[in-house]
Amino acid sequence: DIQMTQSPSSLSASVGDRVTITCRASQTIGNYLNWYQQKPGKAPKLLIYAASRLQSGVPSRFSGSGSGTDFTLTISSLQPEDFATYYCQQSYSTLRTFGQGTKVEIK
Amino acid sequence: EVQLLESGGGLVQPGGSLRLSCAASGFSFTNYAMSWVRQAQGKGLDWVSGISGSGTSTYYADSVEGRFTISRDNSKNTLYLQMDSLRAEDTALYYCAKILSGSFEGGGAFDYWGQGTLVTVSP
Numbered sequence: 653d654i655q656m657t658q659s660p661s662s663l664s665a666s667v668g669d670r671v672t673i674t675c676r677a678s679q680t681i682g683n684y685l686n687w688y689q690q691k692p693g694k695a696p697k698l699l700i701y702a703a704s705r706l707q708s709g710v711p712s713r714f715s716g717s718g719s720g721t722d723f724t725l726t727i728s729s730l731q732p733e734d735f736a737t738y739y740c741q742q743s744y745s746t747l748r749t750f751g752q753g754t755k756v757e758i759k
Numbered sequence: 760e761v762q763l764l765e766s767g768g769g770l771v772q773p774g775g776s777l778r779l780s781c782a783a784s785g786f787s788f789t790n791y792a793m794s795w796v797r798q799a800q801g802k803g804l805d806w807v808s809g810i811s812g813s814g815t816s817t818y819y820a821d822s823v824e825g826r827f828t829i830s831r832d833n834s835k836n837t838l839y840l841q842m843d844s845l846r847a848e849d850t851a852l853y854y855c856a857k858i859l860s861g862s863f864e865g866g867g868a869f870d871y872w873g874q875g876t877l878v879t880v881s882p
Contacts, residue, residue, distance in 0.1 A: 746864060
């Protein structure tokens, strides 16, 4: 199975900060990388697919980059509603795997 | 509007069985692959299984292979997960999810999720 490793596991940031979360795959996955946001008690929400494509309705402050094994999710200016847990997921393999999550907390 | 509504969760003893359902609406169900994802309390997302739109191709995580069976009834717009030989570690909230691109093999992301159904495996 392809292992996905996110860093950091958690971070504290302030409203307006630029936030970057990284995700590394254990083998090359091309651009088959997706990012999800999950708030407490809610289902995950797709933010970015195919490494850099913004899902419909997602604010443009979210962006994704990378290919191969190393990927990044960036929030350009953190908003109060962005405090949540973020997960990467590879869709290169039919055995999908998620990263362990990154919790973004209020500083 | 796309809607996914899971049901069938509950309390079951170790070694027991349970069948989850996911009723879909708002899209052409037969044209889209679907998947199950679970989340234990306070833990991360754990992919469980996937199925093609036609139902002819199925995929499983190593942890459930041989114990769980995914299926779908396209005439009823419903996805299923038959869970047998349940273990304590299968305790989780189970979500069904729709594949963005339609094809599971094509690398699609999960663009719509239900709210989940809770499975508890305990004596």
